[in-house]
Amino acid sequence: MDLSTPDSNRHAGPRISCRVRIVGKIRGFTEQENELSGRDSKQWVTVCRPKESHSDSSGKVTISFGNEGSSRKDVYELDNCYQQDEDNAVVFSKEVTPLISEVLSGRNASIIAYGARGSGKTHTIQGSVDKQGLAALAIAEILSQTKDAKKAVFVSFYEVFQDHIYDLLDPNHPEVQVLEDSQGKIKLKGLSKAAVDSISHFHDLSACWSAPRYSVQKTPLQMPKRSHKGLMVHIASTDDIQGSKCPNVMNFVDLAGYEDSRRSSKDGITLTESTRINKSLYAIMNVVYALNTNEKRVPYREGKLTRMLQESLGGSNHVVLLTCLNPILCQDTLYVVSLASRSCQSAGPILTSSAMKSKKHTNQQVRLMGTPLSGKKNNSACKLTGRKLFSERKATISKQDDVTSATKFKPFSENASTITSSFHKKTSQDKSNSDSSGALILSAENEIPSAFKETVSCKNMEKDASPPNKAKDLEVTPEVHCDIKETISFPDDGTVGVEKKNEHVNIDKVGSPPLSARLREITNNLRLLEASTPLHILMPKQSDASQGSLESCDNIEPKTPKTETGERTLEIVKYTSPWERFHTRSSGVKNCLVQEYLNFLNTASKDELTRIQGIGEKRATYILELREESPEPFKRLEDLQEVGLSAKEVNGLMRRMAGQLFN
Numbered sequence: 242m243d244l245s246t247p248d249s250n251r252h253a254g255p256r257i258s259c260r261v262r263i264v265g266k267i268r269g270f271t272e273q274e275n276e277l278s279g280r281d282s283k284q285w286v287t288v289c290r291p292k293e294s295h296s297d298s299s300g301k302v303t304i305s306f307g308n309e310g311s312s313r314k315d316v317y318e319l320d321n322c323y324q325q326d327e328d329n330a331v332v333f334s335k336e337v338t339p340l341i342s343e344v345l346s347g348r349n350a351s352i353i354a355y356g357a358r359g360s361g362k363t364h365t366i367q368g369s370v371d372k373q374g375l376a377a378l379a380i381a382e383i384l385s386q387t388k389d390a391k392k393a394v395f396v397s398f399y400e401v402f403q404d405h406i407y408d409l410l411d412p413n414h415p416e417v418q419v420l421e422d423s424q425g426k427i428k429l430k431g432l433s434k435a436a437v438d439s440i441s442h443f444h445d446l447s448a449c450w451s452a453p454r455y456s457v458q459k460t461p462l463q464m465p466k467r468s469h470k471g472l473m474v475h476i477a478s479t480d481d482i483q484g485s486k487c488p489n490v491m492n493f494v495d496l497a498g499y500e501d502s503r504r505s506s507k508d509g510i511t512l513t514e515s516t517r518i519n520k521s522l523y524a525i526m527n528v529v530y531a532l533n534t535n536e537k538r539v540p541y542r543e544g545k546l547t548r549m550l551q552e553s554l555g556g557s558n559h560v561v562l563l564t565c566l567n568p569i570l571c572q573d574t575l576y577v578v579s580l581a582s583r584s585c586q587s588a589g590p591i592l593t594s595s596a597m598k599s600k601k602h603t604n605q606q607v608r609l610m611g612t613p614l615s616g617k618k619n620n621s622a623c624k625l626t627g628r629k630l631f632s633e634r635k636a637t638i639s640k641q642d643d644v645t646s647a648t649k650f651k652p653f654s655e656n657a658s659t660i661t662s663s664f665h666k667k668t669s670q671d672k673s674n675s676d677s678s679g680a681l682i683l684s685a686e687n688e689i690p691s692a693f694k695e696t697v698s699c700k701n702m703e704k705d706a707s708p709p710n711k712a713k714d715l716e717v718t719p720e721v722h723c724d725i726k727e728t729i730s731f732p733d734d735g736t737v738g739v740e741k742k743n744e745h746v747n748i749d750k751v752g753s754p755p756l757s758a759r760l761r762e763i764t765n766n767l768r769l770l771e772a773s774t775p776l777h778i779l780m781p782k783q784s785d786a787s788q789g790s791l792e793s794c795d796n797i798e799p800k801t802p803k804t805e806t807g808e809r810t811l812e813i814v815k816y817t818s819p820w821e822r823f824h825t826r827s828s829g830v831k832n833c834l835v836q837e838y839l840n841f842l843n844t845a846s847k848d849e850l851t852r853i854q855g856i857g858e859k860r861a862t863y864i865l866e867l868r869e870e871s872p873e874p875f876k877r878l879e880d881l882q883e884v885g886l887s888a889k890e891v892n893g894l895m896r897r898m899a900g901q902l903f904n
């Protein structure tokens with residue numbers, strides 16, 4: 242597959258601006274992938290560039306995912322994207338060379354490779370046996386430019402694993418500490434620097450990036466499976482033989498690969514480890530987002546790596562976030578690119594049906610008449626992750642004119658996606674909308690990204706997808722072979738509307754039917770609910786005077802329904818004494834309070850979370866991140882240990898909370 246077209250090389254080069262530049266890089270096929278699928282396999286990633294003549298001078302590109310003919314049509318915007326056939330040398334000349342001049346004239350710069358596992362980050366930053374990485378190419382250039390400029394070049398290599406920083410040049414060193422001096426400048430205590438005078442010397446030193454490591458007792462250490470690795474290039478004046486007088490720094494960071502932590506990892510990484518790694522990736526992405534949106538507070542303290550790099554990020558420094566993309570179907574790549582795209586705020590990401598469907602693409606909780614739009618069984622809300630993924634900005638597909646791909650499919654027109662600010666806050670009971678067209682408008686009440694409207698189509702709704710009578714308020718009467726067009730709108734006031742019209746026109750032949758899937762799920766949920774509802778309650782026999790009296794009714798406690806012999810009954814519990822009743826019921830109250838508290842942690846906004854004693858800004862942020870990882874991270878009180886609270890602290894917290902009820 243030849244991805245290049247004359248247009249694909251039409252890079253204007255990076256604008257030297259202080260916002261973080263978000264650039265994509267599609268990895269080349271590995272030999273194995275070549276063997277398995279062949280070069281003429283269907284393309285999964287397509288880069289669309291605006292035409293030169295187009296009024297949009299931002300030069301941004303859109304990346305779409307999905308084979309021609311497939312239903313997946315995720316489209317995201319980045320500052321630029323390098324194709325499979327554009328190797329490290331091309332990326333270096335376009336992205337890194339301009340930054341070297343900046344560093345030599347007094348600024349700091351960082352090139353951060355971010356992506357799913359196996360997306361080519363290491364290949365890009367560290368290089369391989371036969372291809373130099375960006376780091377080595379930069380060192381060669383820096384050495385050549387500083388030769389006659391009375392500058393000395395020092396390097397530091399480090400690894401960040403589970404929020405601990407290790408010096409790779411001197412593995413005997415204890416952990417590197419990130420300290421702040423009296424002027425608020427970051428100091429890295431314990432990170433060694435080595436002077437570099439030639440590229441071969443650099444290659445020798447860089448072996449520590451992948452060399453096996455040993456403990457102080459000389460026993461081999463288990464290498465972390467997923468960690469961040471970095472190089473700091475310090476450019477100091479020649480009289481600074483230690484390179485310690487605040488030299489300018491160029492960072493190269495090969496981030497740990499993103500992997501959905503709910504998937505069991507192939508290499509035995511535990512859920513907690515994986516969550517921590519992803520948390521540190523979110524920390525980077527949150528800093529990038531905050532820098533690009535000029536937020537007052539940049540959350541450097543959210544992660545060790547961000548704290549460590551703080552001096553090189555923001556201000557007049559330059560950062561390139563190189564988002565590495567797998568060239569074959571990879572859910573994690575979609576997620577990564579969606580997060581990267583959200584930081585390209587100047588035009589906002591363009592999102593389409595599959596992005597909408599994916600629970601990963603916004604952190605908003607969307608409820609459809611109290612029933613999940615999609616998502617897991619028994620989950621009352623479908624949680625979509627990716628903070629601020631939907632920006633307030635508008636984007637229209639018509640901006641995209643030129644498709645740089647071998648297959649040249651037109652995702653926009655086929656997808657019929659539009660962004661609108663129109664607002665629909667109506668319910669299905671609103672007769673004016675349930676008109677002859679059969680329009681159906683559903684509403685949800687949670688905070689919803691603004692200005693997003695999407696049109697998708699579904700076809701052939703099956704009979705079994707029809708909701709039972711209990712779902713009458715949805716007013717859906719699915720027909721076999723009916724053609725349905727639905728419009729989902731996200732208005733500004735935080736509600737979502739789903740309009741649906743019976744239309745026998747313009748069926749998207751490749752579009753999946755999201756509404757039908759959702760309705761099927763609603764149906765299934767209702768059936769489950771119906772199945773678990775007791776048909777009748779067996780009351781105590783009248784002959785038993787003690788149980789039959791009105792007085793003793795207060796002594797009975799309904800328990801979970803049992804369905805042993807097919808007959809659904811409600812078990813009746815009789816208390817033998819007021820003490821027993823009081824004891825049992827107060828533990829019930831306690832469990833209820835715990836459950837309410839966990840529900841609160843699973844759903845509350847950041848502001849609400851910080852109202853709870855013991856939850857500060859940082860912990861609230863982490864809770865939100867955990868919720869991005871899993872829709873309901875807190876199922877038991879023990880789960881609170883995940884946010885750094887000890888069992889004792891959790892107990893204290895609950896005791897205080899119970900005490901507050903009487904204040």
Ligand SMILES: Nc1ncnc2c1ncn2[C@@H]1O[C@H](COP(=O)(O)OP(=O)(O)OP(=O)(O)O)[C@@H](O)[C@H]1O
Binds near residue numbers: 365
């Ligand atoms: N441009 C490329 N052309 C061909 N093969 C590549 C290219 N980039 C990477 N590869 C191959 O893809 C595989 C994964 O690459 P790499 O190790 O760089 O990914 P990674 O993102 O660093 O992975 P991880 O997240 O696990 O560290 C390797 O076998 C590498 O040789």
